[in-house]
Amino acid sequence: MIYYRILLLGVLFLGLSSCKAQMTIEKPAIKSIESKLSMTPELLWEVKRVSGIGLTADASQVVFRVSTPSVAENKFQSKLYTIPVSGGSPTEITALNGLVTDKNTSPDGLYTIMDKTVKVEAVHGHDFHPDLKKSNGQIYTSLDYRHWDTWNDGTFNHVFFGPKGKPDSEYKDIMQGESYHCPQKPFGGDEDYVWSPDSKSIVYVSKKLKGTAAVVSTNTDLYKYDINTGQTLNLTQDNKGYDTHPIYSVKGDLAYLSMSTDGYEADKNDIKVISKGMTYHLTQQWDESVQSFIWANDGSKLYFTAAVNGTLQVFEVDFPGLSKKMPVVQQLTTGDWDVNNIIGQSGDLLIVSRVSINRAAEIYSYHLKTQKWNQLTDVNNNIYQNVASCKTERRFVNTTDGKKMLLWVVFPPNFDKNKKYPTLLYCQGGPQSALTQFYSYRWNLHLMASQGYIIVAPNRRGMPGHGVEWNKQISKDWGGQNIRDYLSAIDDVAKEPYVDKTKLGAVGASYGGFSVFYLAGVHDKRFKTFIAHDGIFNTQSMYGTTEEMFFVNYDLGGPYWEDKNKKSYTDFNPASLVAKWDTPIYIIQGGKDYRVPEGQSQEAFTAAQLRGIKSKFLYLPDENHWVIQPQNSILWQREFFKWLDETLK
Numbered sequence: 001m002i003y004y005r006i007l008l009l010g011v012l013f014l015g016l017s018s019c020k021a022q023m024t025i026e027k028p029a030i031k032s033i034e035s036k037l038s039m040t041p042e043l044l045w046e047v048k049r050v051s052g053i054g055l056t057a058d059a060s061q062v063v064f065r066v067s068t069p070s071v072a073e074n075k076f077q078s079k080l081y082t083i084p085v086s087g088g089s090p091t092e093i094t095a096l097n098g099l100v101t102d103k104n105t106s107p108d109g110l111y112t113i114m115d116k117t118v119k120v121e122a123v124h125g126h127d128f129h130p131d132l133k134k135s136n137g138q139i140y141t142s143l144d145y146r147h148w149d150t151w152n153d154g155t156f157n158h159v160f161f162g163p164k165g166k167p168d169s170e171y172k173d174i175m176q177g178e179s180y181h182c183p184q185k186p187f188g189g190d191e192d193y194v195w196s197p198d199s200k201s202i203v204y205v206s207k208k209l210k211g212t213a214a215v216v217s218t219n220t221d222l223y224k225y226d227i228n229t230g231q232t233l234n235l236t237q238d239n240k241g242y243d244t245h246p247i248y249s250v251k252g253d254l255a256y257l258s259m260s261t262d263g264y265e266a267d268k269n270d271i272k273v274i275s276k277g278m279t280y281h282l283t284q285q286w287d288e289s290v291q292s293f294i295w296a297n298d299g300s301k302l303y304f305t306a307a308v309n310g311t312l313q314v315f316e317v318d319f320p321g322l323s324k325k326m327p328v329v330q331q332l333t334t335g336d337w338d339v340n341n342i343i344g345q346s347g348d349l350l351i352v353s354r355v356s357i358n359r360a361a362e363i364y365s366y367h368l369k370t371q372k373w374n375q376l377t378d379v380n381n382n383i384y385q386n387v388a389s390c391k392t393e394r395r396f397v398n399t400t401d402g403k404k405m406l407l408w409v410v411f412p413p414n415f416d417k418n419k420k421y422p423t424l425l426y427c428q429g430g431p432q433s434a435l436t437q438f439y440s441y442r443w444n445l446h447l448m449a450s451q452g453y454i455i456v457a458p459n460r461r462g463m464p465g466h467g468v469e470w471n472k473q474i475s476k477d478w479g480g481q482n483i484r485d486y487l488s489a490i491d492d493v494a495k496e497p498y499v500d501k502t503k504l505g506a507v508g509a510s511y512g513g514f515s516v517f518y519l520a521g522v523h524d525k526r527f528k529t530f531i532a533h534d535g536i537f538n539t540q541s542m543y544g545t546t547e548e549m550f551f552v553n554y555d556l557g558g559p560y561w562e563d564k565n566k567k568s569y570t571d572f573n574p575a576s577l578v579a580k581w582d583t584p585i586y587i588i589q590g591g592k593d594y595r596v597p598e599g600q601s602q603e604a605f606t607a608a609q610l611r612g613i614k615s616k617f618l619y620l621p622d623e624n625h626w627v628i629q630p631q632n633s634i635l636w637q638r639e640f641f642k643w644l645d646e647t648l649k
Helices: 004-008 211-215 445-450 468-472 481-493 511-522 539-545 549-555 563-569 574-580 599-610 630-647
Strands: 049-055 061-070 075-084 091-093 111-119 155-163 193-195 201-206 221-226 232-234 243-248 254-258 270-275 278-281 290-295 301-308 311-318 329-331 338-346 349-356 359-367 373-375 392-398 404-410 421-427 454-458 499-509 529-533 585-590 615-620
Touching: 049 338, 049 349, 049 359, 061 338, 111 193, 155 201, 193 243, 201 243, 211 549, 221 243, 243 290, 254 290, 270 290, 290 338, 301 338, 338 359, 392 481, 404 445, 404 481, 421 445, 421 481, 421 511, 445 454, 454 481, 481 499, 481 511, 499 511, 499 630, 511 529, 511 574, 529 630, 539 549, 539 563, 539 574, 539 599, 574 599, 585 599, 585 630, 599 615, 615 630
Parallel strands: 311 338, 421 454, 421 499, 499 529, 529 585, 585 615
Antiparallel strands: 049 061, 061 075, 075 091, 111 155, 193 201, 201 221, 221 232, 243 254, 254 270, 270 278, 290 301, 301 311, 311 329, 338 349, 349 359, 359 373, 392 404, 404 454
């Protein structure tokens, strides 16, 4: 699955770009909507990004970061703050200075763990031929030669530990000589390793497979390294899927996330606990998938987030330990918004990050007993108090196989049911990522609707939050039921008198881009325009050029040369439908996208041009599967809406 792990990272990309560009950004005039402004790409890129770091040691303050985009300089600037968990005014701080407990310092205070990149394998021409210093050749004998947006250069992330306060040279590599990563690439951080409560061992996450074996498997494990003996023990060797995110409780119990099926990265994600040599499955009987979790302060239960009915909410599960009592899962929060992260617990308060389609992330407290919310931060109030919001509506439609499907319908500000509006079908990526009340700085539904469009966002087959069966159905059926779900969604909403049926479009990225390419060949003239970003156009060439083979092996069924997978490479291949293309299409591609390589968009653009179809190609050479840099992001959005103005309005 293309997006699943990406969504868990939230605002990981903040501050990544440091490239400076000396230029003035032209700000188009902002339309006024009955005394309030409409959201624009330029205004969206004035929105500050709030991310929680943790609670102070006495749990009285929340420590958080505010990252402010600078479009002119093409980078982000960050500041640190604290605010009382009971509410109040934030205080800017210049450094953490021990405010938050350092998880990387051993509980006894003697040691520190860190990760560093070390050279392990020869890859470059000059590694093999020292006299060819200026050669830039790279030599590989197996797959895993590139991943996400970087090529394998023979270096690996390793975990080190050493005396606190001493120079790095005195630290020991606990993975000495291993061609394996911790933190995991491309998105892992220091959540991939943790001290044991007794300071005698380090637990870390790694996929101890190399080359071709690594790219066909999802088998990461938890390893326990004894700092005294130097011995390493695999704690999860019996499980062949993902094992990640180790966290100890105050009682010394080790919780982690676990998927059971090797090669299936969108498998049900469960919470397991290792306690006194036994492994307990806490969410095995629960019919959803866990996104993230923390231990309760007393170690008796865990709080976690998960998708449910088109939102992300907070749940709890108790940990009965050695008793014969079955763990009980309870949903704690409800509402048309997402709890996208649990920052920590302070007494009866859970401190969380919350977003909605109309609002970027802010920090809230949730009272576990009274169920009352309190908004702690409001860093973007100066923007949102002057910006018109969009009404979001839950809608349920009948699918072609007799099921009920949830849609989010987002209406333009000051929607008038007596008018007719152009309407966009939003196609989510993944394919198995949740479509919730998310807030994106690219696929921003509030921004899209604010330009005068109705947005239809279906929770089609393949999305978590509607039971495990609904989530997993899409694998090996990419052009099947979920495509029919899309058409059911747009056909149902198009019956409304306020929808202009002559002005329908479909847009999406990644698997959403695949959906757009596929719909272009089967839509039967429903749509007037398409936009596909980093989309899969040709399943056969995708199989031969993508980097995580387990994804295409599971979702497409395996290689194109095996007869059993013929449907994925013929019936469900957008390239096989090009003869039926007849609608304008804009194709966008990142040059550093190795998940869905640039050839996919190049093939699609070539096909459209040679078919004589109005088409356009935006190539972003420095971007990966996302668009990270501020100026490229605004370019993307300006081109997006310019195309819609040309072809839909």
